[in-house]
Amino acid sequence: MSDDSIYQQLRSHLAYLRLGAAAEALPAELEDAAKAKLGHTAFLERLLDIEVAATEERRRASLERFASLPSPWRLDDFDFDAQPTVDRALVNELGTLRFLEDATNVLFIGPPGVGKTMLAVGLGHASVAAGYRTYYTTAADLAARCHRAALEGRWATTMRFFAGPRLLIIDEVGYLPLASEAAAALFQVITQRYLKSSTVLTTNLGIASWGRIFDDPTIAVAMLDRLLHRSVVLNIDGESYRMRAHRARADNLRKAVTTTNT
Numbered sequence: 704m705s706d707d708s709i710y711q712q713l714r715s716h717l718a719y720l721r722l723g724a725a726a727e728a729l730p731a732e733l734e735d736a737a738k739a740k741l742g743h744t745a746f747l748e749r750l751l752d753i754e755v756a757a758t759e760e761r762r763r764a765s766l767e768r769f770a771s772l773p774s775p776w777r778l779d780d781f782d783f784d785a786q787p788t789v790d791r792a793l794v795n796e797l798g799t800l801r802f803l804e805d806a807t808n809v810l811f812i813g814p815p816g817v818g819k820t821m822l823a824v825g826l827g828h829a830s831v832a833a834g835y836r837t838y839y840t841t842a843a844d845l846a847a848r849c850h851r852a853a854l855e856g857r858w859a860t861t862m863r864f865f866a867g868p869r870l871l872i873i874d875e876v877g878y879l880p881l882a883s884e885a886a887a888a889l890f891q892v893i894t895q896r897y898l899k900s901s902t903v904l905t906t907n908l909g910i911a912s913w914g915r916i917f918d919d920p921t922i923a924v925a926m927l928d929r930l931l932h933r934s935v936v937l938n939i940d941g942e943s944y945r946m947r948a949h950r951a952r953a954d955n956l957r958k959a960v961t962t963t964n965t
């Protein structure tokens with residue numbers, strides 16, 4: 704076989720095996736290898752390294768899409784000085800994702816605007832970057848989805864879906880009261896993940912008020928029992944970051960006005 708037809712054969716092998724990145728890089732890599740007098744092993748390693756990198760990138764992008772995180776916030780973006788009630792060391796420890804190993808849950812509790820969603824999303828991005836299947840939802844969306852699933856006879860599939868991710872983020876528990884069906888859905892999701900995989904949950908309600916979210920206080924107690932059994936609870940009780948920004952703007956305006964007036 705001529706060099707040319709061996710080359711064509713190699714291209715078609717790579718295409719058949721769907722090694723697209725390697726196929727695309729082949730001409731340039733062959734040229735470089737000839738120039739650098741690379742051995743067969745080194746050349747093949749370089750070519751497959753390109754394919755491995757492309758596969759990892761595709762996998763990461765697909766995890767990222769699946770995760771449905773609502774914003775690009777990272778833990779590094781969090782301004783700890785602005786929120787002194789947040790334990791920086793604890794958040795950094797959570798950022799190592801060791802809590803995923805023993806299915807520890809994380810609860811962010813605090814009033815609106817203190818950064819609960821930001822921290823939960825930051826953990827989500829860290830988890831995606833580490834290659835874990837991650838999924839973000841709000842309590843309201845989870846309830847709506849389970850409601851539709853029940854109507855359409857897809858309850859079991861939907862429950863399996865929420866059992867799947869290594870990290871499930873359920874944002875905004877307690878903002879809206881949950882009807883008994885929705886509470887039952889949330890309870891089942893928490894129960895089937897219990898001791899298997901971690902759930903990060905954010906809520907504006909202190910634990911003592913959880914009875915209020917659910918019609919049935921026994922469900923609230925049973926759910927808290929499972930959530931808290933192995934958990935990290937962060938109570939964030941500073942002022943709203945949004946309000947802070949508004950106030951800073953208002954203060955600056957006021958200062959500007961008073962300076963021009965005097």
Ligand code: ADP
Nearest residue numbers: 781782785786815816817818819820821944945
């Ligand atoms: P919550 O979920 O507690 O209501 P969010 O996480 O949505 O609050 O935060 C509200 C807004 O303020 C967001 O734009 C968020 O990025 C910002 N924010 C809140 N806390 C901080 C912080 N400590 N550092 C930087 N941005 C913050």
Ligand code: MG
Nearest residue numbers: 819820874875
């Ligand atoms: Mg929020």
